[in-house]
Amino acid sequence: MTKRPNIVFILTDQQRIDTIAANGFDHMITPNIDALVHRGAVFENMYVTAPSCAPSRASLFSGTYPHTNGVYRNDEPWNYCWVSELADAGYRCVNVGKMHTMPIEGGFGFHERHVVENKDRDHPNLPFYLDNWDKAIHARGAYKPSRVTYAKRPDYDEALGAFVWEQDEDLHPDVFVGETACWWLERYPGNEPFFLQVGLPGPHPPYDPTQEYLDMYIGKELPEAILNYDLSTQPAPLRALRQNHLDSGHDAVQHLENPTKEQLHRQRAHYYANVTMIDAQVGNIVKALDERGVLDNTIIIFTSDHGDCLNDHGHSQKWNMFEQSVHVPAVICWPEKVKAGQRFKDLVSLFDFGPTILEAAEVTVPDWMEAKSLNDLLQGKKGPARDRVFAEHSDDAILTGTDFMTMIRQDHWKLVHFVDCEEGQLFDLDADPDEINNLRDDAGHGTVRSELINQILKWRIESARKSQGFVQMLARAAE
Numbered sequence: 001m002t003k004r005p006n007i008v009f010i011l012t013d014q015q016r017i018d019t020i021a022a023n024g025f026d027h028m029i030t031p032n033i034d035a036l037v038h039r040g041a042v043f044e045n046m047y048v049t050a051p052s053c054a055p056s057r058a059s060l061f062s063g064t065y066p067h068t069n070g071v072y073r074n075d076e077p078w079n080y081c082w083v084s085e086l087a088d089a090g091y092r093c094v095n096v097g098k099m100h101t102m103p104i105e106g107g108f109g110f111h112e113r114h115v116v117e118n119k120d121r122d123h124p125n126l127p128f129y130l131d132n133w134d135k136a137i138h139a140r141g142a143y144k145p146s147r148v149t150y151a152k153r154p155d156y157d158e159a160l161g162a163f164v165w166e167q168d169e170d171l172h173p174d175v176f177v178g179e180t181a182c183w184w185l186e187r188y189p190g191n192e193p194f195f196l197q198v199g200l201p202g203p204h205p206p207y208d209p210t211q212e213y214l215d216m217y218i219g220k221e222l223p224e225a226i227l228n229y230d231l232s233t234q235p236a237p238l239r240a241l242r243q244n245h246l247d248s249g250h251d252a253v254q255h256l257e258n259p260t261k262e263q264l265h266r267q268r269a270h271y272y273a274n275v276t277m278i279d280a281q282v283g284n285i286v287k288a289l290d291e292r293g294v295l296d297n298t299i300i301i302f303t304s305d306h307g308d309c310l311n312d313h314g315h316s317q318k319w320n321m322f323e324q325s326v327h328v329p330a331v332i333c334w335p336e337k338v339k340a341g342q343r344f345k346d347l348v349s350l351f352d353f354g355p356t357i358l359e360a361a362e363v364t365v366p367d368w369m370e371a372k373s374l375n376d377l378l379q380g381k382k383g384p385a386r387d388r389v390f391a392e393h394s395d396d397a398i399l400t401g402t403d404f405m406t407m408i409r410q411d412h413w414k415l416v417h418f419v420d421c422e423e424g425q426l427f428d429l430d431a432d433p434d435e436i437n438n439l440r441d442d443a444g445h446g447t448v449r450s451e452l453i454n455q456i457l458k459w460r461i462e463s464a465r466k467s468q469g470f471v472q473m474l475a476r477a478a479e
Contacts (some may be wrong), residue, residue, distance in 0.1 A: 014306060023044075040331055040342075041332050048307075061108070063082060072396070097116045119206070133177075142168070162206075162207045218273075237401035241315065282302065303353070309325060319396075347389045355372065367469060370466055388410040414429055415427075426442075
């Protein structure tokens with residue numbers, strides 16, 4: 001048997017598509033992720049299966065859709081994780097940083113978990129929990145910046161979640177996770193192949209770079225928010241979502257009805273600066289792999305669980321199906337296996353990384369997995385490239401205006417369907433990449449609307465049949 005590759009899976013939280021310079025976004029400063037892009041392959045049309053943390057991650061790490069695995073909300077328990085398959089196959093499986101599992105410190109196949117959860121958890125309505133980052137902050141005699149501390153600032157209501165990190169830089173959650181991952185790579189004494197999941201908490205809000213990184217962006221010309229829309233054209237559930245953000249604020253972001261140009265620029269400068277901080281940690285992880293002597297036998301994957309609207313379309317964060325929420329960056333480096341510099345325009349889903357990783361580790365992919373391996377595509381073979389992708393989200397404490405929403409992207413069309421609402425969204429992404437002109441009720445697009453809704457129905461039926469083995473497996477495990 002050939003020597004199996006190590007796998008480093010870097011997963012950020014809430015990183016939108018337009019955040020890597022080498023992918024054509026010149027406003028960004030991302031030299032280390034750019035290097036991965038040049039050494040590896042890019043999926044230009046990678047879509048998440050759910051626009052919020054835990055549903056997206058549970059889907060990613062099970063190879064099933066949320067409606068199959070039952071994780072619709074951030075606080076719902078996980079019942080399967082394919083990491084256990086890697087562990088059974090002889091991989092040393094380690095999590096450093098955020099996974100957003102429930103329970104938070106459950107094993108889920110990992111031999112080691114060095115957990116750092118959402119950096120804004122200090123809220124009276126959230127479960128009390130002390131992760132490794134909290135302990136490090138306490139040991140340093142510092143305080144943890146969070147929505148609780150930020151809310152005491154006089155500028156809180158006007159800041160749009162954008163603040164400067166004022167503690168020691170090594171206590172910043174992204175730096176802490178990156179350095180912990182490097183520490184593990186330096187000190188691990190084993191010889192078996194490893195799967196290292198690095199869950200960087202940023203650029204999820206609060207958008208909190210250090211001043212050094214913020215200075216790279218604060219005086220720079222940046223893309224402006226998409227504001228030339230008519231809120232009345234958005235379906236009632238999305239109008240309710242926006243109102244929820246205005247009324248309550250979430251994750252240290254107090255949304256504003258009419259933010260100024262200066263406020264919007266400031267928010268984006270902080271967000272992009274946080275990405276550049278993450279980029280530095282990616283560089284450190286690659287350096288640690290090189291110094292360990294395993295870089296040439298390590299698959300590196302870089303992606304995110306969902307995006308962030310940053311006030312595009314009048315919305316804060318995610319919980320919607322706009323491109324800024326569901327379209328994420330995705331890069332894979334696999335020395336001697338994946339030709340450098342490839343760019344794939346195929347529609348793919350984030351959870352497709354699951355069977356891709358299992359196959360790379362020479363592990364049999366369960367036949368009930370709804371995710372599809374990307375390996376044939378990467379090897380230049382006629383692969384199972386998708387002709388459509390889906391995302392879904394149930395009601396929760398924030399998306400309160402609908403019981404369930406579903407997105408289908410097929411060719412240049414995107415349709416968003418609400419199970420309990422006659423309104424919806426239909427966009428021609430070729431003609432309208434900014435998703436300004438909602439064609440859902442346009443008389444000339446009734447046929448394409450009906451066809452896409454029928455595709456959603458067909459998909460749910462096919463999904464139920466495909467995942468029957470998954471349900472049976474869980475039933476056997478419960479006996």
